Amino acid sequence: MNTRFLLFSISFLALSLSAKAQLMTDKNEFTQQDTLRGSITPERSWWDLTYYHLDVEIAPDKKFISGKNTIQYKVLEHQSVMQIDLQEPLKITKVTQNGKSLKVVQNGNAHFVYLKKKQEIGKTNSIEVYYEGHPKVAVKAPWDGGFSWKTDKNGNPFVATSCQGLGASVWWPCKDHMYDEVDSMDISVTVPKGLMDVSNGQFAGKTENETSTTYNWTVKNPINNYGVNANVGDYVHFTEIYDGEKGPLKMDYYVLRDNLEKAKEQFKQAPKMMKAFEYWFGPYPFYEDGFKIVETPYLGMEHQSSVTYGNGFKNGYLGRDLSGTGWGLKFDFIIVHESGHEWFANNITYKDAADMWIHESFTNYSESLYLEYYFGKEAASEYVIGIRKNILNDKPIIGPYNVNKEGSGDMYYKGANMIHTLRQLIEDDEKFRNILRGMNETFYHQTVTTQQIENYISKQTGYDLQQFFDQYLRTTKIPTLEYSINNKELKFRWTNIVEKFDMPVLVSLNGKAQWIYPKADWKTIPLDGSENTFKVDPNFYIETKKL
Numbered sequence: 001m002n003t004r005f006l007l008f009s010i011s012f013l014a015l016s017l018s019a020k021a022q023l024m025t026d027k028n029e030f031t032q033q034d035t036l037r038g039s040i041t042p043e044r045s046w047w048d049l050t051y052y053h054l055d056v057e058i059a060p061d062k063k064f065i066s067g068k069n070t071i072q073y074k075v076l077e078h079q080s081v082m083q084i085d086l087q088e089p090l091k092i093t094k095v096t097q098n099g100k101s102l103k104v105v106q107n108g109n110a111h112f113v114y115l116k117k118k119q120e121i122g123k124t125n126s127i128e129v130y131y132e133g134h135p136k137v138a139v140k141a142p143w144d145g146g147f148s149w150k151t152d153k154n155g156n157p158f159v160a161t162s163c164q165g166l167g168a169s170v171w172w173p174c175k176d177h178m179y180d181e182v183d184s185m186d187i188s189v190t191v192p193k194g195l196m197d198v199s200n201g202q203f204a205g206k207t208e209n210e211t212s213t214t215y216n217w218t219v220k221n222p223i224n225n226y227g228v229n230a231n232v233g234d235y236v237h238f239t240e241i242y243d244g245e246k247g248p249l250k251m252d253y254y255v256l257r258d259n260l261e262k263a264k265e266q267f268k269q270a271p272k273m274m275k276a277f278e279y280w281f282g283p284y285p286f287y288e289d290g291f292k293i294v295e296t297p298y299l300g301m302e303h304q305s306s307v308t309y310g311n312g313f314k315n316g317y318l319g320r321d322l323s324g325t326g327w328g329l330k331f332d333f334i335i336v337h338e339s340g341h342e343w344f345a346n347n348i349t350y351k352d353a354a355d356m357w358i359h360e361s362f363t364n365y366s367e368s369l370y371l372e373y374y375f376g377k378e379a380a381s382e383y384v385i386g387i388r389k390n391i392l393n394d395k396p397i398i399g400p401y402n403v404n405k406e407g408s409g410d411m412y413y414k415g416a417n418m419i420h421t422l423r424q425l426i427e428d429d430e431k432f433r434n435i436l437r438g439m440n441e442t443f444y445h446q447t448v449t450t451q452q453i454e455n456y457i458s459k460q461t462g463y464d465l466q467q468f469f470d471q472y473l474r475t476t477k478i479p480t481l482e483y484s485i486n487n488k489e490l491k492f493r494w495t496n497i498v499e500k501f502d503m504p505v506l507v508s509l510n511g512k513a514q515w516i517y518p519k520a521d522w523k524t525i526p527l528d529g530s531e532n533t534f535k536v537d538p539n540f541y542i543e544t545k546k547l
C-alpha cells in the first residue's frame, strides 16, 4: 500500500495489553503481545503449516462473523502446545482434534492450544478452531484495517477485510506470522442471499442455503496471511483470457453493478500491466489461481490473486500524481502498484515485517518500470526522480525485528530510488532485468530476509553491496558528494556515509560522461582550461555540495 495519506493522520495510541500494529505509525515501545505476535515462538516453530480451510459466515446487518478454520500442519518436533492467534474482541469458542475438545489458555491475542494426541514427527495433523464475534472495525483501511462495513449507492451492504500489519488474526484464527505460509487454502464465505463474496484464487462453486449463499474459493499456491481476503457486495463480473508467458491466464474483474461500464474501460490497463510486469519480473507467479481485480470500499491492497481496488476508475493516486511530473497520471496507480506486489510481496514475501522494503521498494519501482515499458526510459527516470520529494529520512527503512513492526515509509520512494541508483551502477539494462526476473525465480513462493536479497543482488552484480545497502536501508544519511572545481583540478570526496562506502558515480565533466570513484578521503582529477563544468547524473539518489 501507499503511505501518503497516513502522513497527515498519524495518531499514536496509548499502548494497551493487546498488540497494536497499524502500518506506518510512530510506535517505538513494544509489549509482550508484540513479541508473541512478531516472533517465531517455540509454540509456532515446531509445526509447519500445510493447509487452511477457512469457513466463515459474514452477517453485515449485525456486523458479526462466525465460523471455523481447519488448520493442517506437519509435525517438525515433539511438542504439544500450539500458538494460534485471534484478536479480541473475537472469541475462540472451541478447538478440536479428531473430534475431541482441547484446552486453550489465552494470553491476549495468543491462544495456546494443548494437544492430547501424540505429535509424531513427520505426520500431518489438523485442528479445527471455532470462533465468532464482532471483529475490529477498520479505522482507516487498509493501513488501520479490519472490517469495512459500508453500503453501496443502492443501499446494499459493501463489506471488505484488510489487515496488512495488523494481521489476518484480526478476522480469522491462524498462525499469524509471515515466515510460514500454507501450501494451499480453501475459503468458504457465507453471505446473505443476493450478495456475493469474492476471495482469493479460483471460484469453486456456491451453495444455496435457506437465507444465505456460501461462496467457495480455492487457492492452489502458497499464500501469505494478510493476502487472504473476503469482499462482499452486489458484484457483477467480467472476464478475459490473457496470453501470458506461461500460457493462458484467466483475468477476472468484480465491480459493483453500477460501475460495470467504467470498469470495462479502466481495467483495460490490467492486461497492459500484466504484459509490462511479465517482461520485467517474469511470469505472473500464480497462474493456477488466476488474477482478479475486486472493487472495495477502500483504496486498495495487494491481496494475492485478488487485488482490491477503490481508486475511483481514474488514473493517478485518487486522481493525483505522486511524482509531480505528469507521468503519474498516465496509469491507474492502484492497478499498477498493487498488482506489482504479486511479484514483490506475494511471490517473494518478507519473513519479518522489519523487511517490508522488499515488498514496497521494488513495487514502488515497478511503477516507473511500467512507465518505461510504454513511455520510455526518460519518462520513467523523471517519475522516479519526481517521487524523491516524498522522502522523509526520518528513520531507517529497515524496522525493528521480531515485534511485527515495519521501518520508515521511506521504503517506498527512497527504496525505489535506491534501486534506481543500483541500476545505474549495473549499467546494463538487460542484466538488471535478469536480476529482477532471477529474484522471482530463485525465491519463487518463498518467504525471505533482507540478507538473502542483498546477497543475491551482490552475487549477480559481482559487486560487494554491503555498504551500499547499509547506507540506504540502515541509516537515514544521504551520501553527499563534496566537490570543488577550478581551472586546474576537480576535487571530490564522500561525506555523510557509513564506513567504507565508496560508490562510484557517473558524472558529466566538461560535457563528457565519465565515472568517478569517490571515497571518504579527497581525490583529485587534474584539469586544464578555464571553463570547467561538472554535473552529477541526476539518476543517482545522492546529495552534492559544491565547496
Ligand SMILES: [Zn+2]
Pocket (backbone or CB within 6 Å): 001, 002, 337, 338, 341, 359, 360, 363
Ligand atoms: Zn504497496
